[in-house]
Amino acid sequence: MSRKETIETQAKALHEHIFSKPEDTYAGRPWELVKAIDDFANANQMMTFKGPKIEVSKEEIKKIQPPPKTFIEFGGYVGSSAIAWGAILREVNGTDNFNVYTFELSPFNASIARDLIRLAGLGGVVHVVEGPASASLEGLFEEGKLKKGGVDVAFIDHWEEFYLPDLQMCEQLGLFREGSKVLADNTDFPGAPAYLEYVRAGVGANGDIQYQTESISAPGKFRDTIVEVSTAIRV
Numbered sequence: 001m002s003r004k005e006t007i008e009t010q011a012k013a014l015h016e017h018i019f020s021k022p023e024d025t026y027a028g029r030p031w032e033l034v035k036a037i038d039d040f041a042n043a044n045q046m047m048t049f050k051g052p053k054i055e056v057s058k059e060e061i062k063k064i065q066p067p068p069k070t071f072i073e074f075g076g077y078v079g080s081s082a083i084a085w086g087a088i089l090r091e092v093n094g095t096d097n098f099n100v101y102t103f104e105l106s107p108f109n110a111s112i113a114r115d116l117i118r119l120a121g122l123g124g125v126v127h128v129v130e131g132p133a134s135a136s137l138e139g140l141f142e143e144g145k146l147k148k149g150g151v152d153v154a155f156i157d158h159w160e161e162f163y164l165p166d167l168q169m170c171e172q173l174g175l176f177r178e179g180s181k182v183l184a185d186n187t188d189f190p191g192a193p194a195y196l197e198y199v200r201a202g203v204g205a206n207g208d209i210q211y212q213t214e215s216i217s218a219p220g221k222f223r224d225t226i227v228e229v230s231t232a233i234r235v
């Protein structure tokens with residue numbers, strides 16, 4: 001089985017598992033659904049962004065003032081982290097006045113993510129955008145859904161070779177404001193050295209954005225793991 005087939009087969013098994021329960025088990029209950037996805041993903045070695053790293057990220061998101069209204073995610077997979085972002089933004093805003101856009105390459109994964117996001121009761125605010133993230137980003141910018149200085153948080157969790165080019169595309173479109181945060185997973189394992197070097201150098205390619213970056217540790221299944229949190233301190 002190819003890597004893509006394995007990933008999609010796991011996603012399908014997760015979908016069947018969740019929808020085998022009575023609908024009111026998870027309907028409109030995002031945190032219960034995230035926990036159930038986490039348990040299944042841990043038991044089946046799925047590549048979702050898991051509970052302790054969500055907790056670390058939540059603390060970082062809570063620091064952002066005013067509370068974040070626009071959140072973009074690179075790598076939606078089954079929608080697990082996107083559901084968590086939706087639940088967190090609902091908590092910090094107190095209402096559904098925000099948008100989470102999650103970019104997912106595989107139409108198969110995207111349709112599973114949509115079902116789970118809808119089940120969580122977040123279908124109106126968490127949007128799955130299918131296709132390569134770079135094209136989706138440009139499309140949303142052209143449509144006016146993403147604006148200059150309008151992205152409060154970006155979460156990077158797709159394939160590592162895209163981390164740096166997609167961050168730089170955000171910069172080129174001028175999406176960040178002072179105080180925007182960029183969270184990245186997997187910078188320790190399997191690693192994204194070009195990305196890390198870039199954010200740690202602290203200055204964007206055009207010299208018009210500066211980052212302060214911190215590697216925050218969270219407990220993993222076998223060892224501690226890192227969420228890289230970079231804050232735009234000047235744009």
Ligand SMILES: C[S@@+](CC[C@H](N)C(=O)[O-])C[C@H]1O[C@@H](n2cnc3c(N)ncnc32)[C@H](O)[C@@H]1O
Pocket residue numbers: 047048049050074075076077078079080081082103104105106109131132133134157158159162
């Ligand atoms: C590690 S998983 C994301 C996990 C997800 N954040 C979660 O917690 O459920 C990576 C996902 O990124 C997607 N992906 C990889 N490269 C991509 C790209 N260039 N644009 C959009 N999605 C991409 C893959 O199809 C895969 O589903």
